[in-house]
Amino acid sequence: MAQTVRKDWDTYFMDMAFMASTRSRCPRRHVGAVLVQGKKLLGTAYNGAPMGVPDCSEDGCMIVEEFENPPPGSEATGLIKKQRCIRTIHAEQNLLLFTDRIDREGSTVYVTDQPCWTCSNMLANSGVTEIVYHRAYPKDQEKVTALMRQRGIQFRQLDGYTPPPDTEVQDVSAG
Numbered sequence: 001m002a003q004t005v006r007k008d009w010d011t012y013f014m015d016m017a018f019m020a021s022t023r024s025r026c027p028r029r030h031v032g033a034v035l036v037q038g039k040k041l042l043g044t045a046y047n048g049a050p051m052g053v054p055d056c057s058e059d060g061c062m063i064v065e066e067f068e069n070p071p072p073g074s075e076a077t078g079l080i081k082k083q084r085c086i087r088t089i090h091a092e093q094n095l096l097l098f099t100d101r102i103d104r105e106g107s108t109v110y111v112t113d114q115p116c117w118t119c120s121n122m123l124a125n126s127g128v129t130e131i132v133y134h135r136a137y138p139k140d141q142e143k144v145t146a147l148m149r150q151r152g153i154q155f156r157q158l159d160g161y162t163p164p165p166d167t168e169v170q171d172v173s174a175g
């Protein structure tokens with residue numbers, strides 16, 4: 001009989017975040033997030049358009065161009081132009097919209113990607129006390145890390161982790 005390896009809790013909940021991310025219909029980025037209290041799953045979410053509104057697969061992405069600072073350690077000097085899809089509500093924000101404040105006090109969020117600045121700001125005020133992510137997001141890393149430190153929120157990257165098969169879109173750099 002084949003021996004199955006029992007998954008640790010970090011892997012178990014991060015796998016769920018990646019499974020949730022496969023529900024996303026934005027071709028540019030699939031993000032999933034889950035809320036965990038103790039060892040109990042209290043909510044799952046992914047990035048998507050509001051309910052009843054056409055999503056990226058129906059009406060295409062809603063692209064805006066923004067100028068931003070190059071990520072730390074990059075060769076680029078000066079502002080760089082980036083395209084971003086703004087049609088979707090981010091997974092972390094949907095997670096907050098669909099869970100109760102009282103359930104979030106002292107909880108952990110597992111999210112496939114390091115949260116952007118706006119999501120981090122909202123999470124910092126949400127009652128969540130730990131955030132675990134897998135893929136890095138260098139653009140906002142410095143200010144997000146500083147915010148989490150100030151707020152006393154455990155903030156860690158899950159390394160040595162491999163997402164479940166077929167849960168990652170090919171072009172995750174598109175933003």
Ligand SMILES: [Zn+2]
Nearest residue numbers: 026056061085
């Ligand atoms: Zn999109």
Ligand SMILES: [Zn+2]
Nearest residue numbers: 090115116119
């Ligand atoms: Zn975000």
